[in-house]
Amino acid sequence: MTLLLCERSTPEGLLVSVCDADVLGETFDNGDVSLTVEPEFYDGETASHEEVTASLADAAVANLVGHEAVGLAVEHGFVAEANVLEFEETVHAQYLRL
Template sequence: MLLRERETPEGRLVSVCDADCLGETYEDGPVTLTVSEEFYGGDGAVEATEAEVIAGLRRAQVANIVGTEAVGVAVEAGLVDEETVLEFEETRHAQLLWL
């Protein structure tokens, strides 16, 4: 999985995706999800273990998670409710917001 963390004026933004999702575009009816190198990859992204992904998500104020494995890790860790996960073709997407 690829993990990227960055500070924004609103707090820490974390993006996580399965490595094989990077550069892909998924559709679900009229909704499109593009897993861009600019947002999920780039110089700030690192290959991460499950434990590193969970730690990164716990540090986030906002997170975007794409991929069957990455979303599964977030769900199993109790950070994302399975009922809020979106299905896009052969992948999954979830967002996390700590208030």
């Protein structure tokens, strides 16, 4: 599976977005809530697991969509599995370092 990584510098710190390439541009529902994996926000460079992990370690805020992207964040302790949201065929998580 291919991961897409986008990094943006903000006054509050590094903003990272990561998604599985196959969910880019898709919209998923979860009851009254929907999630669109906007290319303007999530499209980025193809990245390895190591590159994504390093980016998450530097991130002040991260948004993740897709089983591989979210699973990697959970595996490395950036996101607790209990905080992962399910949307139809995918998952979503946010990470905020305070």
